[in-house]
Amino acid sequence: MSFSLTLTLNGAQRDIVLDDPRVTLLDLLRDRIGLPGTKKGCDRGQCGACTVLLNGKRVNACLALAVTLDGAEITTIEGLADGDTLHPVQDAFIEADGFQCGYCTPGQIMSAVGLIAEGRAGDDPERIREGMSGNICRCAAYHGITKAVQEATRRMDAATKGDAA
């Protein structure tokens, strides 16, 4: 039995045929599409390492069955930068040292991009900490993560205002 679906993955349309309904979005990306940037940390939605954007919203890719996602638009860490130009969140993570081992980093960054798009936190550190608390960092680079999200939020706001003016 096979299952067909079409995804818009990092801006490109992908037609996918699956032979197994048990495949999660995370394992689809990592094992079957060759996009291992999205990380597996717990496989049950407890750590956030697999965070991707699904139709613009952040989700744990380990909790989504791939066959349920026909027509979805998905952005992974590999699709964030524009060529060699990093996304402001990526830049800010490097500058603020928002990671150590780097394993949770793709999930942290996708979560931060999602949080900023939600517009709920602004650059308020307390709200950022709360909004980023679905993403565990065992190295505990939280101080840098919060600073990075604050800084990226400010820069993206400034850029938006600049565009509007």
Add this chain to the structure above:
Amino acid sequence: MPDTVQPIRFGSNSGQPVSRRDGIAKVTGAATFSADNSPANLLHAVYLPATIARGRVTHFDTAAAQAHPGVTHVITPANRPDVQGDPEAKPTLFSFRVEILQDDSVRYAGQPIALVLGETLEAATEGARLLAPQYAAEPVATDLDDGAPFDIEPGGFGRPQGMVHGDIDAGHAAARQAIDVTYETPAQYHNAMETHAIVAEWDGDRLTLDVPSQALNMSCAAYAYFFGIPAENVTVRSPYLGGGFGSKAIPIGPNILAILAARMTGRPVKLMLTRQQMFGPTGHRPATRQRLRMGIDATGALTALDHESLSASSRFDDFFEPASNASQGLYAAGALRSVHKGVRLDIGTPGPMRAPGEASGAAALECAMDEMAHAAGMDPLEFRLRNYAETEPGTGKPFSSKALRDCYLQGAERFGWDGRPLDPGQMRDEAGLLVGWGMGTALFPCPMFAAEARATLRPDGTALVETSAADMGQGAWTSLAQIAADSLGLPLDKVAFNAGHSSLPDGGVAGGSGHTATAGTALHEAGCDVIRQLGEIAATDPASPLHGAGNARFVARDGHLFIEGDDSRSEPFTDILARAGGAALTGSGKGVRPPEVGQEFAMSSHGAVFAEVRIDPELCQMRVTRLVGAFAAGRIINPKLAESQLMGGMIWGTSFALHEKVTHDRTTGRIVNADLAGYHVPVNADVLGLEVITVHEDDLHVNVLGVKGVGEIGIVGTVGAIGNAIWHATGKRIRRFPIRIEDLLTA
């Protein structure tokens, strides 16, 4: 001898807060961790963990597993191919006995009891489930009280040595005031975000492994042993570790099973532990119970510091937490004793977990110091200063350096410690929350292992430096390159650095907080070797402005060779090499500490941590609202990365104090909270004010770089500081970690 050692110059690279050189790879998803590798023709392996803690497996439904579509092989003790090594043997310094399906016995919950291979992860996972094992279970012991304590026979790694200095009975007798308190710490599991994972591929009798390793070359030797091949036939690729914390220095049974499966099938095999499996055969910090007896004289000076620690190991191997070691080198007590006792339980073998010994030991020691200070009516900081050790307690050895007093003073000032009420329960914030302040001292030794490195200066004036160093997040890719660039007198962007591959010169062990010191020294020596050779070429070349300077020392700076003390004579590296025929120059170096240095000096990093907690007086919810840590750890190569590491350590301290603990089901012996929902670690919202001060410290003895290490010390003083702050807020002394709401409600 040591008096003649010159501190090396601060180069233009060391000391700079350079951003991580692997930053772009890590923020774009390009950094390749072990399980990200999927070679062609890959098989997926899933092991089945035991759900009893003691007994035998009596039956598997092998046929059901084998019949599942996509399952290719089912391996149980009944059909497991032979390995060449003995599972009971310890082929390297950091080895423990492994479970590799050698028989049908179960020694702890989570032990691998079968391995299933499949064309897909989904098939192998379901195949393992279908095995539906049946057991003959036996009664289990998983609690410290369940075992009979015995004295540990000291014997190196995992079997710690106690010590006695002075007459401890006389010290107790001389005390004008005394305390006798017992603290408990729980079993904790490393839980790096990257679970253990391996991709194993054979080519004849050569083996290539993508596996995270904190000691690449040692890993090669260990895995080679089990398969009867020379260590040089094994290649370990470990460019990035998704966290290690001690657990990835030890070869684990599941990895050996994956390698065996790859040999058996002739196909590459990937095995990635699930999060639940991270509570099994991967080591952990064992539970301890620590009794501290202290006495002071009328001036507040310690007459006795008597620290006895009980810790748990498995039934079949030895790793006892060296907790009472924490009391061996910190305070100037008239008499000092540290004792290690053990019990054996039906648990997996523990292992080194970030600050093994010091973390658990200082949790108890620093709280007991606080209790003693309160009994004496002294401020906790004043009490510690009163018992400040100017030389190593007991031995009287001088410290190679010890800026702990500066740590106390700078930390206290930044925190605002002055004016802290001596009695608990005196402070409230504007919202009515109880506020408490506490402090703790941190100490961590600065060992060096052994490392080798190679440096190559190319004719174009760039360099390649190489060592099989491991970066588990501490920043080896960056800080080691900074050291190497300084040794070569080159800007960082002209130095390429290769690490994380076992074919490179042996980078040693990323552990014991000694990797920067050890691999860094090797890289430094390799660079200096190149510069020495370059100097010889220039000095004997009549066309060089440096000709004839053979007896002078050369200094390399910004791609030029200078005569030391004479900036008027110099020549670019590229000119020297071009005239010499245009070939590259290669140098080598080793990082080891001469044994006489260790005999002459006591060597440790030190620190002081100050904590503020706020506690709801009715609900007893606790928050750590401020942490200030001041640490003296010799030269800081990269302050940006060192501060991150120290902050991470302090958050580990918060985690120890308030979050982490496994709970065993006393009937089955299983861990009931074996995942990240049940095993609590801090999230971002748990981390409020956090500040690190790196205190200046020159150390002329510890190694040529003056580097001690910052990987583990952050956790050490923090646990006690938080426990003490909770007491200061509430007046309730909780002697069991982690401190939970219910402890305060019922105390």
